Amino acid sequence: MSSPNTRDSVPGAKMSGGPRLLFVVLMTALVVAELFPLIWLFDFSLLGSGDFFGSDILKWPNPPKWQNYVDAFRNAHIPLLFGNSLLVSAVSIVLIVACSVAMGYALTRMHWRWRKPTLALVMAGMIIPIYSTLLPNFMVFNETGLLNSYFALILPYAAFQIPISMYIITGFLETVPRALEEAAVIDGMTVPGMIFKIILPLLKPAIATVAVMAFLSCWNEFIMAVTYIDKDALRTLPFAVVYFMGQYSSNYGAQFAVLAIISIPSILIYTLFTDQINRGITAGAVKG
């Protein structure tokens, strides 16, 4: 996955009899424990509200109540919230990629005196808890009129995602040989030219990782989204359930449908970009 020594399976490992059975039982139990709540979610999102109080653990939806999804779309303003979430995530991702590539390049390839302390400072940002900025930013945004605008979400999302993104970019840059750039310098190319023509194409896999990780963190963020935004037209996706809890608190089926709608993009992204996500998550931890 992240090292050249990646093996497909353990050499010469074959289990049989008792250990094999134990292995199958343990793994099945684990998978059930991890996935059952989600299966329950999708199952009950297709059932009527009355079924929630029955005695069944799972129930075959017969017929499936797709009306729940229709209700969710209509009453929870899903298209609007979905679009807002998408816009906030997209702008954040562009900011994150631009800043982390520019800083990553200056911090690994260029020579200047404050390079090391600056790098350490940015990396320290990884330790700072994002919600320690909740109160002060609320006040600052309130004073500057940023409250109830997308900038109130985009700016902190981008800032807190920069350290890990830059870490991924610099780690990747260190494995890229400098020969191409040295030749380009002799040919009289400028630094911005080099970044656009040489570095960006080489960095594609790392940028994909950074973008996917950024998407997941922006898409899934909740606390700031409900603290900084209280105008209906600007709300993002997590707020959909709050709409339902207020107005239709007994329509459990539709509430579950909303939850399902929110999680589908994440699952899709994961299945499409499994390798990028694995790389992103293991980037920091394995090297130590």
Place this chain on the structure above:
Amino acid sequence: MHNILGDRKTIFWLMAPGLLLFSLMIFVPIAVSFYYSLTNWAGVGDYGMVGFRNYADIFASDPVFWKSLLNSVLLGLGFVLVQHPFAILVAMLVQYGGRWEKLLRVCIFIPAIISTFVTTKLWTSIFDTQFGLLNRLLDQVGLTSWQQDWLGQPHWAIACIVFVCMWQGFGYAFLLYYAGVKGVPKDLYEAAMLDGASGAQLNRRIVLPLLAPVLRVNVVLAIVSAFKQMETVYLMTSGGPANSTQFLSTYLYSKAFRESLYGYGNAISVLLVVICLAVTLVLNRALKREVGEYG
């Protein structure tokens, strides 16, 4: 030749936007927070400077603050003593899965990718007293007397929170160790096999020691994340019942937004930053000494 790589103007323009964003959104807020933590501001109107009185009050006479810290420690212990050993075991076992290996990996990781918001709502429904899955399950297996108002009683509520956090984060912990296990060079396996080592011996004597550096980083990350925890608690219990499940970030939120004690909330906020930095430094030091020989 390297002159253009030392050009100050270029360096400035490459670094400035990111650093500006970074300082404005991270360092400035912490400074602002520190300023307000020295006041008795109620969120609106005038306020006065009170020096370090908020901090003194927190340390001297705020049991909820200590309870929040204790809860974070509890969650951290849950991660380190339950979640991580289990994740290491599973990471070692999954590679015996043959053609199921990939599918297993995906299934184990999926909960980690879904919004905390969704999974927490889901678990809240599972613990629900009216239609909750858990009480229904207990009913079906005949353990009706075990049924509880899971989130309504202090000790069960914190247990539920620790459990849900471990459930949601399991995929991450697993994946980190799995990458570590996969990084063990093939020749080491083959050599051990030739010497007649059993699978269990191999994993305990060779793979486990080689995981030490990975373990160190992951333990630090896990404990710090326990102090940073907010979303799951906020959505499951909001710190209740009776403040029994407060964590630092939910506590500062409720002080500021529910009780309008802005100055006090900001003092907790500053302490949260200090605690996270201190915990990271101390753990890094302590663990480096312990496993240094492998690193």
